[in-house]
Amino acid sequence: MATAAALPAPAAKPTQPAPKKVDILHRLLGSLGPYRRYFFLGLLLTVLGSAVAPLRPFLFQYVLDGPVARGELGQLRMWFGVLVGLLLLQTVLQYATTLTTNLLGQLVMNDLRQQVFRHILRLRLRYFDTNPIGTLQTRTVSDIQTLNSVLSEGLVTMLGELLQLVFILGVMLWVDWELTLVVLSTVPIMLLVTRVFQVRVRAAFNRVRRYVAQLNAFLQEHITGMLVTQIFSREQEEYRRFVEINRQHRKAHLDTVLYYSIFFPAVEIIASLSLAILVWYGSNGALEGRLSFGVLVSFILYSSMFFRPIRMLADQFNTLQMGIVSGERIYRVLDTDEFIPEKPNALPEVPGTEPLPIAFEGVTFSYDGKRDILHNVSFEVPAGTTTAIVGATGAGKSSVINLLMRLYEFQAGTIRLGGHDIRDLQLEALRRTIGLVQQDVFLFSGSIHDNITLFNPAISRAAVQEAARLVGADRFIEQLPGGYDYKVGERGATLSSGQRQLISFIRVLVYNPRVLVLDEATSNIDSETEQLIQRAIETVLRGRTAILIAHRLSTVQKAQQILVLHKGELVERGSHQSLLAQNGFYKKLYLIQYGTKALAEQPS
Numbered sequence: 001m002a003t004a005a006a007l008p009a010p011a012a013k014p015t016q017p018a019p020k021k022v023d024i025l026h027r028l029l030g031s032l033g034p035y036r037r038y039f040f041l042g043l044l045l046t047v048l049g050s051a052v053a054p055l056r057p058f059l060f061q062y063v064l065d066g067p068v069a070r071g072e073l074g075q076l077r078m079w080f081g082v083l084v085g086l087l088l089l090q091t092v093l094q095y096a097t098t099l100t101t102n103l104l105g106q107l108v109m110n111d112l113r114q115q116v117f118r119h120i121l122r123l124r125l126r127y128f129d130t131n132p133i134g135t136l137q138t139r140t141v142s143d144i145q146t147l148n149s150v151l152s153e154g155l156v157t158m159l160g161e162l163l164q165l166v167f168i169l170g171v172m173l174w175v176d177w178e179l180t181l182v183v184l185s186t187v188p189i190m191l192l193v194t195r196v197f198q199v200r201v202r203a204a205f206n207r208v209r210r211y212v213a214q215l216n217a218f219l220q221e222h223i224t225g226m227l228v229t230q231i232f233s234r235e236q237e238e239y240r241r242f243v244e245i246n247r248q249h250r251k252a253h254l255d256t257v258l259y260y261s262i263f264f265p266a267v268e269i270i271a272s273l274s275l276a277i278l279v280w281y282g283s284n285g286a287l288e289g290r291l292s293f294g295v296l297v298s299f300i301l302y303s304s305m306f307f308r309p310i311r312m313l314a315d316q317f318n319t320l321q322m323g324i325v326s327g328e329r330i331y332r333v334l335d336t337d338e339f340i341p342e343k344p345n346a347l348p349e350v351p352g353t354e355p356l357p358i359a360f361e362g363v364t365f366s367y368d369g370k371r372d373i374l375h376n377v378s379f380e381v382p383a384g385t386t387t388a389i390v391g392a393t394g395a396g397k398s399s400v401i402n403l404l405m406r407l408y409e410f411q412a413g414t415i416r417l418g419g420h421d422i423r424d425l426q427l428e429a430l431r432r433t434i435g436l437v438q439q440d441v442f443l444f445s446g447s448i449h450d451n452i453t454l455f456n457p458a459i460s461r462a463a464v465q466e467a468a469r470l471v472g473a474d475r476f477i478e479q480l481p482g483g484y485d486y487k488v489g490e491r492g493a494t495l496s497s498g499q500r501q502l503i504s505f506i507r508v509l510v511y512n513p514r515v516l517v518l519d520e521a522t523s524n525i526d527s528e529t530e531q532l533i534q535r536a537i538e539t540v541l542r543g544r545t546a547i548l549i550a551h552r553l554s555t556v557q558k559a560q561q562i563l564v565l566h567k568g569e570l571v572e573r574g575s576h577q578s579l580l581a582q583n584g585f586y587k588k589l590y591l592i593q594y595g596t597k598a599l600a601e602q603p604s
Contacts, residue, residue, distance in 0.1 A: 024324050024327040024328055024331060025324070025327075027327070027331060028147065028150065028151075028323070028327055029155075031108050031111065031112060032104070032108060032151075034107075034111070035104055035107050035108060038100055038101075038103060038104040038107070039104055039156070041100050042097055042100040042101045042104060042156045043156060043159065045093055045096050045097040045100060046097055046156055046157075046159060046160035046163065047160075047163055048093055049090060049093040049094060049097060049160060049164075050160050050161075050163035050164035050166075050167050051163075051167055052086065052089055052090055052093065053090065053164050053167065053168070053305060054164075054167050054168050054171040054302070054305070055086055056083065056086055056087075056301065057171075057297075057298040057299075057301035057302050057305065058171060058175075058298060059079065059082065059083055059086065060294065060297055060298050060301060062079075062294070063079045063294070097156070097160070101151065101152045101156045101157070102152040104151055104152065104156075105148040105149075105150075105151035105152030106148065106152075108148075108151055109144050109145070109147060109148040109151070112144055112147065112330070113140060113141075113144050115334065116139065116140050116144070116330060116333060116334060117140060119333065119334055119336075120136060120140070120333070122339055123336065123338045123339065124338050124339060124340050124407070124408065124409075125402075125407050125408060126338060126367070126408060127336065127338040136333070137216050137220065138212060138213040138216045138217075138329075139329050139330055139333050142212060142216075142326075143209070143326035143327075143329050143330050144326070144330060146209075146322050146323055146325075146326040147323050147326050147327055147330065149319050149322070149323065150319060150320055150322075150323030150327075155320070157312070157316050158313060158316045158317070158320065161309040161312045161313050161316065162309070162313065164305075164309050165306065165309040165310070165313075168302055168305055168306050168309075169306070171302070172299065172302050172306070175295060175298065175299070176291060176295055176299065179278065179281070179282060179285075179291070179295070179296075179299045182274075182277055182278050182281050182282075183274055183278055183299065183302070183303050183306060185274065185277060186270050186271075186273050186274040186277070187310075189270055190267065190270050190271075190307070190310055193263065193266050193267065193270065194263075194267075194310070197259055197262075197263040198317055198321070200255075200259050201256055201259045201260070201263075201321075202321045202325075204252055204253075204255040204256040204259060205256060205321060205322050205325065206325055207248075207252035207255070208249065208252045208253050208256065209322070209325055209326065209329070210252075211245060211248050211249035211252055212249065213329075214245050214249075215245055215246065215249060218241070218242060218245055219242075222238055222242075264311065267307065267310070267311045270307075271303070271304070271307035271311075274303060274307065275300065275303050275304070278299060278300065278303055279296075279300065282295075282296040282299060282300075283296070340406050340409060340427060341409075341423075342426060342427055343423065343424060346423075346424055346425055346426045346429075347420065347424060347425050347426060347429060348426050348429055349426075349429045349432075350417065350418050350420065350425065350429060350430075350433050350514070351418070352418070353514070354383065354384075354514070355383040355384040355514055355515070355543060355544055355545045356383055356417055356418035356433065356514050356515055356545055357380065357381060357382055357383040357416075357417075357418065357419070357545065358380070358381040358387075358404065358415075358416070358417055358515065358545060358547070359379075359380045359381070359414075359415070359416040360377050360378055360379050360380075360400070360413065360414075360415055361378050361413050361414040361415070361416070362376050362377070362378055362412065362413035362414070363376070363377045363378070363403065363410050363412065363413035363414070363415060364376055364377075364410065364411055364412040364413055365396075365399060365403055365408070365410040365411060366411060367408070369411075372568050373396050373399045373568050374396045374399055374400070374403070374410070374568045374569075375568045375569050376412075376413070376569070377396075377400070377413075377565075377568075377569065377570050378413075378570065379563055379570060379573065381545055381547060381561070382545075382560075383418075383545055384543065384544070384545055385545065385546075385560045385561065386541055386545075386546040386547075386548060386558070386559045386560055386561075387546070387547050387548070387559060387560065387561040387562070387563060388547075388548040388549075388550060388555075388556030388559035388561070388562045388563070389547060389548070389549050389550075389562075389563045389565060390549075390550060390551070390553065390556060390562060390563070390564055390565070390586065390589060391564055391565035391566055391585070391589075392566070392589075393551075394567075395565040395566055395567065395568065396565050396567075396568045397519075397549045397565055398519055398520075398549060400547075400549075400565075401436065401517050401519055401547070401549065403415060404417075404422070404434065404517070404547075405430065405431055405434055405436065405517075406422055406423075406427060406430060406431075417430065417433065417434075417515070432511070432513070433513060433514050433515055434513055434514075434515045434516075434517060435508035435509075435511055435513030435515065435516045435517065436508065436517045436519065437501075437504050437505055437508050437516075437517070437518045437519065438504065438519050438520075439519055439520035441492065441497075441500040441501055441503070441504040442491065442492075443488050443491060443492030443495070443500055443503065445487070445488070445489065445490050446487065446488065447482075447484065447485045447486060447487055447488070448477060448480070448483075448484050448485070448486050448488060448503060449461065449464060449484040449485060451488060451492075451503060451507065452464050452467075452484075452503060452506050452507045452510060453510065454507070456511075459510050459511075461484065463510050464484065464506065464510055465484070467505075467506045467509040467510045468484075468506050470509060471502055471505045471506055471509065472502070472535065473499070473502035473503065473505070473506060476499060476502070513544070514544060514545065515544065515545045515546070515547075516541065516544045516545070516546045516547075517546070517547045517549070518537070518546070518547070518548045518549065518550075519549045520549055520550060520551065534555070552593065553576075553589060553590055553593055553594075556576070557576040558576075559575075559576075560575070561573060561574070561575070562574060562575065562576060562579055562586065564579065564584070564585050564586045564589075566585050571584065571585055572584050572585055572586055
């Protein structure tokens with residue numbers, strides 16, 4: 001098979017331009033597709049509610065200028081019943097609208113959260129190296145919750161308020177256009193105040209969202225790293241940093257409160273001014289006989305109803321602005337294409353069941369495109385053999401494993417597994433073939449059994465128990481309360497590092513990989529546990545191709561082949577004894593760890 005074309009070094013991507021507001025709204029509306037019936041039902045209910053609202057003042061006008069003016073008081077009971085009926089109808093319509101729009105919002109947000117998390121699961125590890133976890137949490141939880149407000153309280157509600165405004169204005173113009181102009185006399189002032197409010201509060205909300213993301217990122221990072229904080233007695237300093245971020249968040253939030261506390265009283269004053277002008281002008285007209293008492297009373301009600309949608313529209317507009325800001329953050333994540341590329345015709349599995357050979361051919365790799373972590377590295381691991389990789393910290397040992405499993409992409413060369421370029425394999429097939437035991441074992445909150453199977457129903461309890469017996473972990477597990485159903489706590493906090501390491505061995509074994517990789521798998525455990533693992537390793541490695549990454553040379557001496565990496569280059573290879581005889585890097589590492597006395601005791 002020909003060597004695949006070298007991939008270019010990853011270059012720093014230019015900052016993506018912020019999506020336009022119209023685009024964000026268009027994409028958000030597009031997410032309504034599966035639930036359009038709820039959207040149109042909410043729209044219909046909103047139109048009906050908006051049409052019913054102006055009927056009450058019109059009813060008052062009719063009753064005052066009709067039955068009351070003519071002294072037909074007996075009809076008041078009937079018209080009172082009609083008024084109560086209108087109120088009940090409005091209540092039912094408002095209830096149905098609220099229920100429908102909130103249901104719509106929850107359904108869409110449920111889908112969007114799943115979409116964001118599914119997208120995050122596919123992102124390459126390099127993305128998580130540069131994006132704080134707390135920020136991603138904010139995108140997936142609180143930013144999406146803000147978008148829910150746009151759907152349940154924003155778009156449909158704004159449309160309802162606009163329709164109500166149009167209906168009320170239409171009825172007012174039909175009843176008396178002069179009084180309508182009186183009511184509208186203060187609208188320019190209202191629009192100016194509303195515009196100033198929108199600009200200020202939008203900027204404040206942007207700051208609030210930014211500081212919320214900073215708070216989440218800070219808390220996640222420092223709670224996870226609490227051990228370091230306490231060991232180095234940095235509690236007070238970290239507390240001061242948190243206080244500063246929290247203070248900035250409080251200030252931004254109080255700014256929004258300030259703007260609202262000014263805006264709503266200002267709107268009330270303007271509405272009251274309009275009402276005062278209306279009463280003065282209308283009273284003169286009623287006294288002069290130019291308009292009826294019923295029209296004046298109805299316009300007083302219309303005036304109140306007219307300014308309410310304006311106030312609500314200003315508030316809903318800010319909800320919409322918050323949604324746009326949150327939508328921009330969410331769609332930035334969804335638009336991120338930091339994926340490991342997969343060929344359309346990639347193999348769905350590695351053929352066969354036998355151990356697989358591994359080959360690195362001139363592999364060069366850099367995390368940042370500037371400094372090579374591995375440079376022109378070539379080696380082979382024959383099928384069914386064990387190869388150890390050693391070297392000083394930063395030599396590139398773990399990078400070899402990251403590239404083999406395609407957690408990162410190399411820039412030059414070829415890596416083959418079973419004779420296949422790993423870029424010709426589906427990612428799932430590649431990673432299903434390789435089992436990895438890491439130095440830093442991560443356990444999820446849940447039972448030991450769930451942490452071993454990772455909720456794979458194909459793995460039976462018997463298979464888990466057999467793997468635990470092979471590793472020698474069955475005794476300590478069975479002594480725990482609940483045994484395999486024992487809850488390990490967050491990140492496995494209730495277990496020792498050695499016990500977590502043993503569980504990671506069981507996790508790999510139950511998936512029965514054809515290639516096994518141990519990355520510093522015995523570096524964080526006590527001597528007794530190490531003996532258990534060393535005995536288990538000898539059994540587990542039979543019939544598998546294996547790569548061992550280790551600092552302690554005692555764990556690699558039985559490997560058929562030892563590779564020595566130095567500053568990203570392969571400088572030596574051979575067996576333990578042959579490398580000692582070369583008087584090179586391996587011998588220096590051995591002398592540093594064991595001294596000249598141990599070297600003298602080595603068989604010649």
